[in-house]
Amino acid sequence: MLEGDNIVELLELMKKRRSVRKYTDRQISKKNMEKIIEAGIYAPNAGGGQRSIIVGIHNAELTEKIGILNLSGFDRSKLIGNFVSKEQPSVIDEPSIKNGFYGAPSVCIVFTQKNFLYGIADAFCCAENMVLMAAELGIASCIVARGEETFDNEEGRRLLKEMGIPDNYAARCFVTLGYCDGDYPMPKPRKTGRNIILEEL
Ligand SMILES: Cc1cc2nc3c(=O)[nH]c(=O)nc-3n(C[C@H](O)[C@H](O)[C@H](O)COP(=O)(O)O)c2cc1C
Numbered sequence: 001m002l003e004g005d006n007i008v009e010l011l012e013l014m015k016k017r018r019s020v021r022k023y024t025d026r027q028i029s030k031k032n033m034e035k036i037i038e039a040g041i042y043a044p045n046a047g048g049g050q051r052s053i054i055v056g057i058h059n060a061e062l063t064e065k066i067g068i069l070n071l072s073g074f075d076r077s078k079l080i081g082n083f084v085s086k087e088q089p090s091v092i093d094e095p096s097i098k099n100g101f102y103g104a105p106s107v108c109i110v111f112t113q114k115n116f117l118y119g120i121a122d123a124f125c126c127a128e129n130m131v132l133m134a135a136e137l138g139i140a141s142c143i144v145a146r147g148e149e150t151f152d153n154e155e156g157r158r159l160l161k162e163m164g165i166p167d168n169y170a171a172r173c174f175v176t177l178g179y180c181d182g183d184y185p186m187p188k189p190r191k192t193g194r195n196i197i198l199e200e201l
Contacts, residue, residue, distance in 0.1 A: 070100030123172030
C-alpha cells in the first residue's frame with residue numbers, strides 16, 4: 001500500500017503509482033473523492049477551454065453496474081496478445097472478468113465534447129492528474145478506457161440522462177477508486193532507450 005508512506009517527491013510518487021485491479025470493499029471518503037476530482041479539474045487543457053466534466057460515482061452498486069456495461073460490448077477479437085499484468089490481471093489478460101472496474105467501490109467518469117479535436121487528450125490529462133492525486137492520498141486507482149462504448153446502449157443512455165450530461169458530451173475514460181486488496185503492485189521497470197535529451201542536432 002502507498003497509504004502512510006509519506007511520499008514527498010513527485011517523481012517518487014509517479015514511480016510508485018500503479019494501476020490497481022483488485023479492490024477491497026472499503027469505500028473512499030467523499031472528501032477524498034472531491035480532492036481527486038479537483039485534481040482532474042486543474043489538469044492542463046487544450047486552449048485553456050476547461051471543457052471537461054468529471055462525474056464521481058460514490059456508490060459501489062452503481063459503480064459495479066457501470067463497470068459491467070463497460071465490458072458488455074468488449075470485442076476480444078481485436079486484442080493483439082499483450083500481457084498487461086501478471087500480479088493483477090486486466091480484462092485483456094483474464095476473460096472471466098465481468099466488471100471493467102474490477103470491483104472498485106467508486107469511479108469517476110471524465111466527459112468531453114464530442115466534436116472537439118482535443119477532447120480525448122483533455123480527458124486523459126484529467127485522468128493522469130486524478131490517479132496521481134489518488135496515489136498521494138493512499139487511494140488505489142486505474143484508468144479505464146471504452147468510455148463511449150460503455151454508455152452506447154439503452155441503459156447507458158438512461159444513466160447519462162439521469163446524470164444530466166449534455167447531449168454533445170461523450171464519456172472518454174474512467175478512473176476507478178478504492179483500496180488495494182493484497183499487496184500493492186511493485187514499481188514496473190522501464191524499457192530502456194526511451195529517454196533522449198538533445199542539445200544540438
Ligand atoms: C489510455 C489508457 C487506457 C487504459 N485503459 C485501461 C483499461 O481499459 N483497463 C485497464 O485495466 N487498464 C487500462 N489502462 C491502464 C494501463 O493498462 C496501465 O497504465 C499500464 O498497464 C501500465 O501499468 P501501471 O499503470 O501500473 O504503471 C489504461 C491506461 C491508459 C493510459
